[in-house]
Amino acid sequence: MLQVGFIRENTEAVLKGLAKRNLKNAEELVANTISADEERRAIQTELDNVLAESNKLSKDIGMLFKSGERQKAEILKQKTVLLKEQSKNLTESLQNKTNELQEFLFLIPNIPNEIVPSGSTEDDNETVYNEGEIPVLHKEALPHWELAKKYDIIDFELGNKIAGAGFPVYKGKGARLQRALINYFLDKNTEAGYNEVQVPHLVNEASGFGTGQLPDKEGQMYHDAQDNLYLIPTAEVPVTNIFRDVILKEDEFPICYTAYTPCFRREAGSYGAHVRGLNRLHQFDKVEIVRVEHPTKSYEALDSMVNHVKEILQELKLPYRILRLCGGDIGFTSALTYDFEVFSTAQDRWLEVSSVSNFENFQANRLKLRFKNSNGKSELAHTLNGSSLALPRILAGLLENYQTPEGIKIPDVLVPYCGFDIIN
RNA sequence: GGAGAAAUGGCAGAGUGGUCGAAUGCGGCAGUCUUGAAAACUGUUGAGGGUCAUACCUCCGGGGGUUCGAAUCCCUCUUUCUCCGCCA
The missing domain is CATH 1.10.287.40 (Serine-tRNA synthetase, tRNA binding domain)
Structure with a gap:
């Protein structure tokens, strides 16, 4: 606000x-x-x-x-x-x-930063970076949902039975790979100075308002009417709300947190081929990074978050690009957002795997997140967050890009976390 | 789930109807002293609205009520603690 x-x-x-x-x-x-x-x-x-x-x-x-x-x-x-x-x-x-x-x-949404390109749809987003080679796959290469079935690592039908569409069951090496990714991401984030926290997966109304999901996206969250709690759509909500009604001291900056949580999204209105497999789920895992910064430092922080996510994608050797979102595509609360997209070779399309944003003081104003500046006055802080990273589409990218006739190779950095180097 | 007690400033803790935004202690900040530091002493030290600046207004867990007047009395919700029950 x-x-x-x-x-x-x-x-x-x-x-x-x-x-x-x-x-x-x-x-x-x-x-x-x-x-x-x-x-x-x-x-x-x-x-x-x-x-x-x-x-x-x-x-x-x-x-x-x-x-x-x-x-x-x-x-x-x-x-x-x-x-x-x-x-x-x-x-x-x-x-x-x-x-x-x-x-x-x-x-009233946040005011976009100067460098946000104008435009109304995702086609107007500006590609600012591109890295990694798109692999040439063998003839029988499959999209990830077929691979998941072939190697019995993700069972969509079973999830369907237990909960509904969009709630897959990960099995065997698939489950292990998920856990490996979570641990790998958390380790990368903590190495970079982010403090790991475990937070509630349900939040109250005040928290929903604090980060701006309410009243804007009420229909996108699962809601427990009996206790008036919302299932979190992202760790951003509970983690950023740690700082609701907080007045920081200037020397407490920068504040860097990371958290793994499942995320729950109703995704009302999304149907069709683009939501197949892991592309869009009602429940998925994500490791998030959140920062609270001095207003003069927040864009520096945004750059460092972008570089951090880059490094992870480089290590995973996935082809990716970075987009600067245009005015029409940027989120309600954000002043500047960079999206990371991984190329899904078998689907021949880009999949968003991370979104890194500076909210400037837009969230802080609702949160009443302030600090004492050098004049002794209370001033709103800046908040930022980003995915580092979202699991399902990374998984989709890995499965598709690393497939070989012998099976799905595991990227080197993940082998120690998985305990195996191929899914076959 | 049942019974009882409690919630006050960064912390501890007084205050049970009027001059209380709130004693006192600790902590923080500034100063005196000191070569420097500690100790001691002095002063200062919550947030929001409003104003050029004052004035002024609001806030003692949240909401509502009684009263000319509420931190103080009443109702209600939430949270915490103790005891009992249940239980991963």
Whole structure:
């Protein structure tokens, strides 16, 4: 959520940023926000004055009672009746106006960074980096869902029976490979200075709002109505919410966390060939990196996160590219996002395996995540996160790109984690 | 799940209807002293809104209520602790 003050003072820049996102009604939305804020503050001031007066009267009454001047006190009491009525009404309209303002603010996405390319669809994303060779596969090469069946390492039908579509069962070497990847990713992340944490897989409403999944993506999360808890769509939610309502000291930066969690997504509205196999699941595993940074350092941090993910993909020897997302494709809360895509040779398409974003202070504003700056003032921190990495599509890439007539080879770096070097 | 107790500033902990945003101690910060440090002493030290700056307003776990006035009384929710039950 943007800060109202920022919108008020940088209206032009805000509108320009929203235009890059192709946000409809941006002008109207911003105008409404600003006027709601003005009205809110006017009501607040009025209420404050009424309260100040009635506070003063109350004090006077107290003193009169103390000195035994009951009659005078009674007279003052009469005067408070009207004030009470007024403050009641003002409080109510303040609440309404605050809610209204909140609603507007919830609808305004983050302002994209200068270097975010304009554009409306994923076709307008800018490829900024490309590495790795696309292997030439043998004639009988198969897409990963066929390989999974052939070697009996992932059973989609079985998952179907137990839960439903999009909940695969990993078996034997497939299960072991999953575990190997999780451990490998966590080790790489901790070596790079990220602190490993284990967090709840269900979160409350406040946490959902804190990172911006609510109210924006309500329908995308599984929800337990009985206890009003949400299954996490990404570790970003519980990990970033560690810092909800926190005021950091400046010397605590940088804060780097990593966590493995399963992720749950309803994926309402996604069907068809592109969601086959591991391409899109309701439950999948992901290792996430999260950083909390000083505002002047967050883009440096973003670069270092990008380089870190690069290094992992290099070690896995997977062909990949990095995209800078355009204004139309970038997430609601993000100011700048780099997507990593691995080439899935047997499907002849790119699969997103990581998304690394700087949210600047957009999340921090909702989270109330601040630090004491050198002037002793509280200032919003910047938050970032990225996948390092998401398992299923890495797995898909590995299975497809490493297949040989003899079986699926295991990348060297994973062999110690797997305890085998081929799936056959 | 049942019974009881509790929730106050970074921490500990007082405060049971009025002048309490809150005693005191510890911690933090600044200063005095010191070659420097420690100790001692002095001062300072929560957050948000609002203002050019003041003023002023709000916040004592969350929400609601009683009252002219609530940290303090009532209701409710949440959390923690103790005991009992159940149990991976």
